[in-house]
Amino acid sequence: METPTQFFSTPIYYVNAKPHLGHAYTTIAADVATRFKQMDGYDTYFLTGTDEHGDKIVQAADKEQQSPREYVDKISRLFQDLWPKLNIGNNQFIRTTHPDHIRVVEMLLTRIHDRGDIYFSSYEGLYCFGCERFYQERELVDGKCPDHGVAPSAIKESNYFFKMSQYQDWLIDHIKTHPGFIHPKQYETEILSFLKEPLEDLCISRPKSRLTWGITLPFDENFVTYVWFDALTNYISALGYPDGPLFTKFWPSARHFVAKDIIKPHGIYWPIMLKAAGIDIYNGLNVHGFWNVSGSKMSKSIGNVTDPVAVTDRYGVDAFRYFLMREMVFGLDANFTEDVLVSRINSDLANDLGNLFSRVLSMNLKYFKGRVPDPNGTDFADLSLETDAQMVIQHFKDAMTAYEFHKGVEAIWGFISRMNKYIDTHEPWRLAKEPDERLRLEAVIGNLLEGLRTVACLIYPVMPETSTKMLRGLCMVLPETGFFPLEKIGKWGQMSAGACLEKPDSLFPRVDVLKKPGH
Numbered sequence: 114m115e116t117p118t119q120f121f122s123t124p125i126y127y128v129n130a131k132p133h134l135g136h137a138y139t140t141i142a143a144d145v146a147t148r149f150k151q152m153d154g155y156d157t158y159f160l161t162g163t164d165e166h167g168d169k170i171v172q173a174a175d176k177e178q179q180s181p182r183e184y185v186d187k188i189s190r191l192f193q194d195l196w197p198k199l200n201i202g203n204n205q206f207i208r209t210t211h212p213d214h215i216r217v218v219e220m221l222l223t224r225i226h227d228r229g230d231i232y233f234s235s236y237e238g239l240y241c242f243g244c245e246r247f248y249q250e251r252e253l254v255d256g257k258c259p260d261h262g263v264a265p266s267a268i269k270e271s272n273y274f275f276k277m278s279q280y281q282d283w284l285i286d287h288i289k290t291h292p293g294f295i296h297p298k299q300y301e302t303e304i305l306s307f308l309k310e311p312l313e314d315l316c317i318s319r320p321k322s323r324l325t326w327g328i329t330l331p332f333d334e335n336f337v338t339y340v341w342f343d344a345l346t347n348y349i350s351a352l353g354y355p356d357g358p359l360f361t362k363f364w365p366s367a368r369h370f371v372a373k374d375i376i377k378p379h380g381i382y383w384p385i386m387l388k389a390a391g392i393d394i395y396n397g398l399n400v401h402g403f404w405n406v407s408g409s410k411m412s413k414s415i416g417n418v419t420d421p422v423a424v425t426d427r428y429g430v431d432a433f434r435y436f437l438m439r440e441m442v443f444g445l446d447a448n449f450t451e452d453v454l455v456s457r458i459n460s461d462l463a464n465d466l467g468n469l470f471s472r473v474l475s476m477n478l479k480y481f482k483g484r485v486p487d488p489n490g491t492d493f494a495d496l497s498l499e500t501d502a503q504m505v506i507q508h509f510k511d512a513m514t515a516y517e518f519h520k521g522v523e524a525i526w527g528f529i530s531r532m533n534k535y536i537d538t539h540e541p542w543r544l545a546k547e548p549d550e551r552l553r554l555e556a557v558i559g560n561l562l563e564g565l566r567t568v569a570c571l572i573y574p575v576m577p578e579t580s581t582k583m584l585r586g587l588c589m590v591l592p593e594t595g596f597f598p599l600e601k602i603g604k605w606g607q608m609s610a611g612a613c614l615e616k617p618d619s620l621f622p623r624v625d626v627l628k629k630p631g632h
């Protein structure tokens with residue numbers, strides 16, 4: 114059977130500010146999805162990058178008395194340096210100022226212009242300088258920009274426009290005939306309701322008199338292209354469109370991770386641009402909600418909780434990744450507060466998982482001098498956790514395949530809680546006192562160790578470091594990929610019987626809420 118492929122991307126992040134929590138979430142979600150697909154046997158490609166043109170960049174650079182080039186190099190570097198700290202395994206980092214990208218943008222514009230879908234027209238309208246866009250009268254609130262609260266200025270400008278309306282019926286049909294194209298469902302509904310209104314043509318240029326920091330239109334050197342043709346094209350330029358091997362291999366499986374504020378360009382403009390250029394449409398969009406950080410923007414112990422570097426430095430990368438995946442229902446909004454983060458670390462990570470791990474290994478050390486008992490060599494079917502483990506693997510797989518990360522995590526923690534109860538029920542310390550119960554004790558500890566192995570394998574996409582730490586503690590030889598394929602995890606008795614396990618280091622120290630460091 115041919116290996117299935119999966120291409121995931123994040124949006125390219127606009128470099129007018131430092132990376133924040135929202136950037137971190139989208140990128141970690143795409144990373145978790147990628148690692149899961151790898152476990153599930155897919156050949157994957159994962160793309161992220163930075164969006165580096167436009168007048169907001171020029172303004173931000175001016176403010177710091179730098180050239181746009183110096184400024185974008187500096188901010189893009191912050192993103193490139195952040196991802197390894199968050200264990201993001203992207204295959205490529207694209208920058209829209211790179212010549213290869215610029216070449217593909219020019220190619221796409223030329224193609225659509227040649228087909229007659231780009232035209233020149235003069236436009237008079239209400240323009241908000243803060244938003245860098247024209248507004249329709251009906252979009253204003255009391256005559257003012259809804260974002261900036263200032264009245265837009267009437268300006269007249271000639272520009273290039275992309276005719277979108279003739280593709281509207283095609284797009285509606287495509288969405289309706291491709292379930293899951295826009296995921297989750299509520300965003301499909303939102304896009305279809307946008308499409309009930311006639312689509313206006315999209316202004317795709319700026320005169321060089323107003324903006325020079327952009328890609329010159331290949332058919333008019335007095336204009337640069339503006340925003341969407343420059344930004345969205347990254348998804349194909351990165352893969353080497355039109356004929357690069359990555360494009361051929363991965364484009365048909367492309368799914369874009371985006372936050373809900375950019376579904377219109379991704380769910381409407383982008384498929385229409387592709388259609389107009391005669392390029393196959395991407396496979397789908399994965400849309401997530403916002404993190405609310407209101408009321409807790411500044412934290413006493415770590416400063417700004419929206420700064421992913423500060424959170425990671427303080428609590429560790431796996432705890433941060435776990436929290437983001439556990440706390441947000443993919444598609445809906447969620448709250449980010451340091452208190453909830455700390456309580457998740459203490460209850461889910463230190464207590465449920467960390468204690469289970471050290472408890473089982475300590476008992477194994479005490480009762481068997483660390484030797485792994487053979488769970489297959491015993492005759493206690495009533496003690497087996499194998500069926501439970503296989504059910505968890507199936508639930509995990511179903512949830513992760515549907516991008517329901519919180520459910521995937523919940524499935525694993527359900528199993529952890531099952532194991533904690535199993536210890537209380539079977540009381541290994543009592544069995545250890547009865548010489549007749551020696552085999553039963555072996556079965557109990559053997560099953561718990563196999564259960565821990567299962568957990569260690571399954572947490573890999575969300576917590577790669579902890580997964581490795583646990584598997585090493587269980588004396589498992591890690592494959593070169595760093596993970597065990599999903600289909601191989603469920604089989605019981607994979608730990609080498611007789612291997613000697615030592616007392617593990619604590620996986621997650623409890624965070625003392627009363628005595629935060631520095632206070």
Ligand SMILES: [Zn+2]
Pocket residue numbers: 241242243244245258259260261262
């Ligand atoms: Zn505005």
